[in-house]
Amino acid sequence: MLLRSPPRRLHLLRPHHLRVLSNAAAALATPPPAPTEWTEAPVSAVRAATPDASLFHVSLDLSSHPSLLASHLAAGQFLPFRLPSAPYPIFLAISSPPPASSALPKSFDFLVKRLPGTPSARLCDLCPGDLVGVGGSVVGRGFEVGRISDAREVLVFATGSGISPIRSLIESGFGENENIDVSLFYGARNLQRMAYQERFDDWESRGIKIVPVLSRPDDQWTGQRGYVQNAFSRTKKVVNPSSMGAILCGHKQMSEEITRALVADGMSIDKILTNF
Incomplete structure (x- = not known):
């Protein structure tokens, strides 16, 4: 795509x-x-x-x-x-x-x-x-995906250059299990600032549903507009928080607002992953 x-x-x-x-x-x-x-x-x-x-x-x-x-x-x-x-x-x-x-x-x-x-x-x-x-070596623990190993639905949120470690996650095989439904909400100002578009087809073939969100699109854009957290609130509600997980990487405000919304819907904070 x-x-x-x-x-x-x-x-x-x-x-x-x-x-x-x-x-x-x-x-x-x-x-x-x-x-x-x-x-x-x-x-x-x-x-x-x-x-x-x-x-x-x-x-x-x-x-x-x-x-x-x-x-x-x-x-x-x-x-x-x-x-x-x-x-x-x-x-x-x-x-x-x-x-x-x-x-x-x-x-x-x-x-x-x-x-x-x-x-x-x-x-x-x-x-x-x-x-x-x-x-001399890499640092950080990365995304601790073992904490959401029992999830049947995973919501991934990325903005700007925050898509960088998400690419690593997707291309390491995360989401290829047919028993997991993975959706990626990826926000950028416009298509001119959205990286990895050439990889979208491959990511979707791996089982990732991609929802691009543009905060300042031109008039021709027919997809999601605004910020990632707004697009999520319009399109998705947590139905069964016990079987869900989330992964966040991006702007602080996005991460904070998404976390508050997921916790308010009943998701455990332990099921919301970041890479720091």
Whole structure:
């Protein structure tokens, strides 16, 4: 399901005192621990991930770092970066799936929001072959999907670059069990800022129902409008909270409002997963 606009032409963590913002712009309670070991890895690919170039695909060649590759155990984990002239490390959610077998991948993929003047923008401006400092292992627990292993329906909510670890989750096989009904509410400003549209057909073939939600669409858009939490309230109510789970990654307000709504409908807070 590749979404197309009408004829008109066409998530980052950083410790800062006690406040940390994720790659998906969600607020965290505490920063992840800074790595004690660092290494260097070459950038293997950098390209725009959206038509307006607000998001970038960045890949790192980690073929010389098998232990680092092997430390990626769960979708939703982060890799620390240390970029030249940056006063602090940044932590980016890995968008590629963790290895499913003993055969390790050769790289990690990331979806990076290009905010001018930030370390993430510097990362997007690098070229293949440029070296970057990275932690010796990934950090974070990722999405603890074992907590919703008995769910028969799972609601997934993502906004902006928060779709990055959700890609990792989907492409690691989550939702392919025919006994689970998975719906993804994915919000962006417009189609020009919506990443991974080229993957939607594959995701739907894996059993994921995708509900794109645009907050500022053009007049040709016929899908859901507004914010993800509004679209959810219009289209879905929790019928049997004991057999449901939820996964959230994105803006703080979205996460807070969705969580309140699900808890009010009877869902246990333990069944609502984030990757921090």
